[in-house]
Amino acid sequence: MEHLDHKKKITIMIAIMSAMLFAALNQTIVGTALPRIIAELGGIEYFSWVFTMFMLASSITAILVGKLSDIYGRKPFILIGIGVFTVGSLLAGFSTSIFELIAYRGIQGLGGGLIMSTAFTAVGDLFSPRERGKWQGIMGSVFGLASVFGPTLGGWIVDNADWHWVFWVFLPFGIVAFILIWSLFPSVEKKPGEKVDYVGSLFLTTTIVPLLLAFSWAGSKYEWASGQIIGLFLATIASLAIFILVEKKAKSPVLPLDLFKNGIFSLANIVGFILGAGMFGAAMYIPFFIQGVIGESATASGLIMMPMTLSMVAASTIGGQFMTKTGKYKMLAITGLAVMAVGMFSLSAMGPSTSVTMVVVNNILVGLGLGMSFPVFTLIVQNAVSQHYLGVATASSQLFRQIGGTVGVALMGTMMNVRMNEQMNEGSQGAGDLAKNPELAQKLQGLDPQVLMDPERLSQIQQQIPPQFQEAFSAVVRMLQDSLSYALTGVYFTAALIIIVGVVLTFFIKEVPLRTSQRTEEKKEEEAV
Template sequence: MEHLTHKRKMTIMVAIIAAMFFAAINQTIVSTAMPRIIAILGGMDYYTWVITIYMLTSTISTVLVGKLSDIYGRKPFILAGIVFFIIGAFLTGFSKDIFQLITYRGIQGIGAGIIMASAFTAVGDLFPPRERGKWTGVMMAVFGFSSVIGPTLGGWIVDHMDWEWVFWIFLPVGIVAFILILALFPKVDKKQAESIDYWGSLFLTLTIVPLLVGFSWAGTKYAWGSQQIIGLFAAAIVALLIFLVIETKVKSPVLPLSLFKNSIVTISNLTGFLMNAGMMGAMIYLPFFVQGVQGVSPTYSGYVTMPMSISMVIISSFTGRWITKSGKYKRYAMLGMPIMLAGMVLMAFMNSIWLAVISMIVFGLGLGLGMPVFSLTVQNAVRPDQLGVATASSQLFRNMGGTIGIAVMGTIMATSLKNNLKSAIGSGAGVDLTKVDPKVAEQLAAFQNPEMLLDQPRLEQLRHTLPDAAQPILTKMIDMLRDALSSALTTVFLSGAALLLVALVLVIFLKEIPLRTSNRMPGQGGEAAKPETGADVPANVAKQV
């Protein structure tokens, strides 16, 4: 599609951005609303599963669609992704319990994975690597904008409307995006020589599912050393080994192993994995600090996260332009990662709303500098006919990092909170309800659950039902819960910082190659090129690799 006129490319980008915004806003709007929704539906033990199932299904759909879109083109998959997302969002609003919520969010995840994989790859079809820097910045700005209005709007909805509208309010945007893609996006003929790797797709799915389920259940539903968890990890290893054998024998593998012989692809994907593991695993629990520890309502909780999104939007748009102008990208990753790390460390020691806002700004600045880089590095290091599968590999590692990060951080959070509460009670900071009037003790028992901190209206309602004599006891119990939760969150954020530190070390070893000014490869009238081991990259790569 590189040959299309500038005007046609712009109209296609409008369609792509509309589809991406629909998926992004429906993801960010639930962040501040989810604690309240969980408090209403019940099932805090399954809180991470609402996020994990979304990441799991989007991860699988992303990697499977990558190769298929190389064969059939991007258009049918973006349309299918929008349909899945609309259906999932519509059904989610009818959830009666946590299990229905998890199921319908899984359907949304399928749509999100398809949309994201196809959209980012379509930009690679439209523009050469040098110009992609600018558009990657624009697409990051779309995510940032959705992050600005999404959390705040989600908090406002659960404070002033029925929570179902969190999932329904942007359905018209999905319909508009579908119409735009259908009308504007060019159709690409199927590549007749390509075959579909059904067995590889099956065993890749059988690798991802037990692996991510194992991480999600470990430490929460089952012990890390339990038969169930060991069995899931063993099943993932067996499926992975079979998948690797299949990929070495099929003509058109769903995930070519030759991609990972390219050091640029491998390091970029590992960095994306660690960055998302640290970022998503820790950021998902920021509302717990704002709402649970500081007692802020969901509406104002969104205002606390807004500065991060605003700083990310501004910096990412500039970063994209700087990359396009210079053709260089490593310097921005090297600058962004330490700033992200500093922001995460600030989160670990924040003790006020203002410090939380400052940490958000710092983290957003680093995110805006570093995040646009790694899709460009992968796309610039492969042949145009591998664009879809290479982009999918990048999304796969990021999604897996986010999913595993959320699961591991969830385990760290639950374990730390449990230990902190046990220590507080053991040190005498707790309340012995056996020494309180039985009727009052029965009422106070509800305040021993940390979930109570996430539902301020219910907390205040129950507070007013207690006699004046019990108010000091209640205050002591709530303070104990908040201290335990705050300490647990410190552990979570420090764990995220450790992962970002490892990602920073990897970036140091990332080999930089000038971004190509054309999608064409050798023999197509493009720049001279020479393959690095396992993948074709430009000739100016070889000199620097």
């Protein structure tokens, strides 16, 4: 589609960005609202699964649709993605338990994977690698804008209305996005001679699912050395071995193994995995610190998060323009990851006495680093492969980042729960005083840090405490805040170390100047055939 006139490309990009905005808004609005949702539905121990299930489902569809969209075109899959995502959002709003919410988030993930993978690949269809820098930055800004409006609106909804509307408020955007894609996005004919690799797709799925389940359940639902976790890892290894054998013989493999012989492709995806682990594994817990540790409302949490997203938008846009102008990207990626690591280290130094201003400053650092680095690695992967593999290469980039995010969320969720329980087990003097009164002890039975995200419930409990026990009750609340803070700062510190590894690996990525046209590459492919 590179041959289309500029005006036509712009209209197609508007349609693509409308679909991305719909998906991104529905993802980001959940962040600040989820602590309150968890407080009502219960199940803080399953909190990470709300994100894990989404990323698990989106990881599977993202990689599978990569090859399919290379064969059948991007349009049908982005339309299906919008439809599935809309249904998942509608159902999520009807959730009556944490388990229903997790299941419906899985449906959202199936649609989200389709939308994101095809959207980023479509940019590669429309523009040369050199031009993509600018557009990847703009698409990153779409996520940033969604991150500005989504959390703020999500916080306002749970503070002033029914939380179910968090999942319903943007449903009209889905209809608009569907209409725009249907009317503006060009259809393409199926590539002759290409067949769907059903067997490879099956074993790729059976490799990803047990791997992510193992990381999600280990340390929380089951012990790391339990038979269930070991069995899942063994199933992953067995499926991976079969997948490799199948792909070597497949005429049109779902994930061509030859791509991994390309050092740039492989290393960029490894760093993308690390970026996903550090970013998703820590950023999702920031609203917990704001609401649970320093006691701000959900609405205030959204406002406090806003500077981070605004800095991400600015850095993403400026970084994209820089790549298009210079054709270079390596130092931008290194600088972005380094700044993000500094931000994570700063987050790890926070505590209950941390001021809102300091939280904002730390969030801005994370946002700047994320905005500079996030769009780069997909572009590196696209620039390293031929146009023929654009869809599957882009999908692989999404897959590695999503798997990294899933593993990061799982590991850091386990770490948070372990550290929180360790700190709570130490007890407090206030808890001992309250325990002397059996009636009060019963009221406080099962009290854990998730109550900190529900100010109304906490206030109701406090009102039931006699005056002579108010000081002791305050000591219990401080103990809960300290426990949550201790758990979260450990998560941020670990994320910073992970990002540092990404900085080091990025130095070893060979920088190939961004191509100024797809046509030269396509001509070479035709001559080779």
